[in-house]
Amino acid sequence: MTAPVTPSAIAAGQGADAQPVRRNWIWFVLVIATAILPWFFYDWNTGRHSGFLLTMLSQMGMMIIFSLSYNMLMGQAGLLSFGHAVFFGLGGYSTIHFLNAAEAGSLPLPLELMPLMAGLAGLVFGIVFGYMAAKQRATAFAMITMGIGELIATAAIMFHNFFGGEGGVSANRMIERSLFGVDYSSSIEVFYLILAWTLLAALGMLFLTKTPLGAMANATRDNFERAQFMGYDPRRIRFLQFALSGMFAGIGGGLYAITYEIVTFDAVAAPLSANAVLMTYIGGATIFYGPILGATLITLLQSGLSLLSNAWLIYVGVLFISMVTFAPAGLAGMIQAHAPVSRAGRMGRLVVPYIRLSIPGLATLLGFVGLVELASFLTIGEAQGKTLVLFGNKIDVHEVMPWAVAVGLLVLGGAWLRFEVKSFALVWDDVTADLKQRSV
Amino acid sequence: MTVPALSLKEVRKNFGPTEIIRGVDLDIKLGERHAIIGPNGAGKTTLFNLISGRFPISSGSISLNGTRIDTLEPQRINRLGLSRSFQITSIFHRMTVFENIRCALLWSQGYKYSFWSPLWLQSSLNRRAEQLLDELNLLGRRDLQAGLLSYAEQRSLEIGITIAGGATVILLDEPTAGMSHSETEYAVDLIRKVTEGKTLLMVEHDMRVVFDLADTISVVVYGQVIASGKPAEIRANRAVQEAYLGALTE
Numbered sequence: 001m002t003a004p005v006t007p008s009a010i011a012a013g014q015g016a017d018a019q020p021v022r023r024n025w026i027w028f029v030l031v032i033a034t035a036i037l038p039w040f041f042y043d044w045n046t047g048r049h050s051g052f053l054l055t056m057l058s059q060m061g062m063m064i065i066f067s068l069s070y071n072m073l074m075g076q077a078g079l080l081s082f083g084h085a086v087f088f089g090l091g092g093y094s095t096i097h098f099l100n101a102a103e104a105g106s107l108p109l110p111l112e113l114m115p116l117m118a119g120l121a122g123l124v125f126g127i128v129f130g131y132m133a134a135k136q137r138a139t140a141f142a143m144i145t146m147g148i149g150e151l152i153a154t155a156a157i158m159f160h161n162f163f164g165g166e167g168g169v170s171a172n173r174m175i176e177r178s179l180f181g182v183d184y185s186s187s188i189e190v191f192y193l194i195l196a197w198t199l200l201a202a203l204g205m206l207f208l209t210k211t212p213l214g215a216m217a218n219a220t221r222d223n224f225e226r227a228q229f230m231g232y233d234p235r236r237i238r239f240l241q242f243a244l245s246g247m248f249a250g251i252g253g254g255l256y257a258i259t260y261e262i263v264t265f266d267a268v269a270a271p272l273s274a275n276a277v278l279m280t281y282i283g284g285a286t287i288f289y290g291p292i293l294g295a296t297l298i299t300l301l302q303s304g305l306s307l308l309s310n311a312w313l314i315y316v317g318v319l320f321i322s323m324v325t326f327a328p329a330g331l332a333g334m335i336q337a338h339a340p341v342s343r344a345g346r347m348g349r350l351v352v353p354y355i356r357l358s359i360p361g362l363a364t365l366l367g368f369v370g371l372v373e374l375a376s377f378l379t380i381g382e383a384q385g386k387t388l389v390l391f392g393n394k395i396d397v398h399e400v401m402p403w404a405v406a407v408g409l410l411v412l413g414g415a416w417l418r419f420e421v422k423s424f425a426l427v428w429d430d431v432t433a434d435l436k437q438r439s440v
Numbered sequence: 441m442t443v444p445a446l447s448l449k450e451v452r453k454n455f456g457p458t459e460i461i462r463g464v465d466l467d468i469k470l471g472e473r474h475a476i477i478g479p480n481g482a483g484k485t486t487l488f489n490l491i492s493g494r495f496p497i498s499s500g501s502i503s504l505n506g507t508r509i510d511t512l513e514p515q516r517i518n519r520l521g522l523s524r525s526f527q528i529t530s531i532f533h534r535m536t537v538f539e540n541i542r543c544a545l546l547w548s549q550g551y552k553y554s555f556w557s558p559l560w561l562q563s564s565l566n567r568r569a570e571q572l573l574d575e576l577n578l579l580g581r582r583d584l585q586a587g588l589l590s591y592a593e594q595r596s597l598e599i600g601i602t603i604a605g606g607a608t609v610i611l612l613d614e615p616t617a618g619m620s621h622s623e624t625e626y627a628v629d630l631i632r633k634v635t636e637g638k639t640l641l642m643v644e645h646d647m648r649v650v651f652d653l654a655d656t657i658s659v660v661v662y663g664q665v666i667a668s669g670k671p672a673e674i675r676a677n678r679a680v681q682e683a684y685l686g687a688l689t690e
Contacts, residue, residue: 213555222532228514231547
């Protein structure tokens with residue numbers, strides 16, 4: 001047989017597949033930066049780490065695993081699940097029981113490998129529920145996963161032996177068995193454990209996208225009939241993808257159990273399932289790293305914004321709706337759209353248009369935030385006895401002036417923004433058309 | 441007598457009270473290039489959907505190389521060596537051209553549902569995909585998203601996907617529909633080349649393509665085969681002329 005293919009063509013192809021190291025340098029930098037970040041907030045006088053930061057970073061790690069595992073369904077297989085927290089939570093509950101067994105001496109396993117056990121638990125539940133859900137796709141699949149979510153949430157309240165009822169179940173992570181002789185008494189040690197597992201799980205899931213199963217999951221997502229006429233059973237593909245996704249979600253839940261040493265009903269309940277959708281969608285489901293961005297942003301908002309505002313959930317909701325409406329490919333999609341422009345060295349042309357866009361954008365945002373905060377201080381805030389303070393000035397939410405300013409900013413800023421969006425679109429079209437011209 | 445590659449006996453199909461296929465008997469010999477022609481709505485595509493397992497038949501039987509396939513699901517039929525293309529281009533639009541072809545190769549290369557083989561290291565698989573792209577004249581489009589190909593290129597890719605798995609019986613549903621004259625000529629050459637030594641069954645409206653490619657032609661009118669034979673016989677057949685060809689040669 002003759003081989004008409006040049007070696008360079010094959011090398012280029014494998015390069016595109018294997019994603020060469022130099023194109024991923026930013027991820028190496030980010031991992032290293034995350035690893036050393038806590039030391040910038042270390043208090044050398046008291047010898048203490050910032051608990052706030054460590055909790056937030058640990059939470060990010062779990063949520064990154066959780067949303068990446070969710071995207072194995074949503075982005076990669078086109079399956080919209082409304083019950084993904086089930087696998088996270090069950091992984092967590094199982095880990096609590098594993099930890100208790102370890103402390104009692106009946107499970108001789110080091111703490112570092114507990115997330116692996118959580119993953120196995122997630123896999124088992126993924127197989128069981130995947131058997132129920134994966135025969136279907138589209139709406140029927142979504143409905144079944146929602147049913148499974150409700151089922152487990154109810155079970156978590158009913159079956160006290162395993163779930164501990166309303167109070168949940170708790171354990172002690174210091175099981176005095178470690179691969180590295182660490183006792184995990186401090187949260188920095190737990191943080192490094194989570195960092196390592198997040199890295200492992202993310203690489204594992206990235207690997208899966210580059211296997212026959214990963215490729216065929218995309219194939220059934222795009223055109224399940226075509227996949228059938230290639231010899232593949234779409235139900236089998238959905239089932240395997242579902243079970244493996246449950247495994248990774250279980251790992252995330254295991255880390256949750258280790259971090260908080262308690263798992264309650266919240267870990268399997270619908271709000272967390274909804275969070276998976278939110279994080280994945282905002283980050284971008286069509287690109288592998290999208291959920292990483294989404295999980296990071298939502299966790300930041302959860303831990304940061306929630307301290308600043310009673311109404312922070314409204315902002316998350318509005319962010320979600322705006323992303324779905326205006327940027328369905330998510331944050332990652334927005335970044336990806338700029339990649340060809342950046343490669344062609346044309347980002348300079350976008351600087352001024354972006355500045356012009358950001359001024360009315362900021363005004364609109366301020367107006368909106370103002371209205372929400374005024375309303376929130378008028379109701380919840382007043383009940384809590386809080387007063388709105390802006391730049392050191394107390395603002396009386398019963399006066400007309402602050403409301404008028406907020407409405408004005410929102411309406412005028414919005415109108416101006418609409419105008420600027422149109423002119424930005426023209427510049428954008430011009431730049432991308434120019435790029436196309438040059439590539440042909 | 442040798443077993444026909446594909447054999448339909450008394451095949452019927454009704455959608456509700458309407459009978460679309462009304463007792464079709466058809467034998468496709470091994471290695472034959474067989475075209476099905478007939479007016480719009482005669483049931484040609486439905487026949488394809490029945491053979492390939494996309495729809496279940498209402499009664500009768502279909503055999504592939506002597507094995508009954510009429511109760512099997514599409515993927516089972518495909519694994520027995522039958523592959524089909526679609527009238528409306530059916531490719532993976534969001535994947536690259538290369539990935540499309542590679543997906544089509546996976547099952548026949550024995551990868552099944554593997555989630556442990558890294559695709560980028562499967563050099564013989566990747567080489568085979570590249571060779572196929574070369575045969576399809578799509579190597580230059582290798583890393584382009586399939587949805588961005590021109591229409592004619594998408595049709596070539598569709599043919600490539602259909603034959604990639606090494607099926608011995610190929611069903612092509614209007615492979616040249618919507619193509620210009622030169623594109624059609626190119627497609628005919630391509631079909632001839634890639635179905636060499638295989639059994640081909642195709643639905644086609646373009647009579648030039650039919651008489652150019654087919655060794656045998658069957659005419660389907662109103663859910664029944666009214667004639668089957670060599671191109672010259674079909675051309676001379678009175679019933680066919682009345683039912684179908686007459687309208688075209690005017």
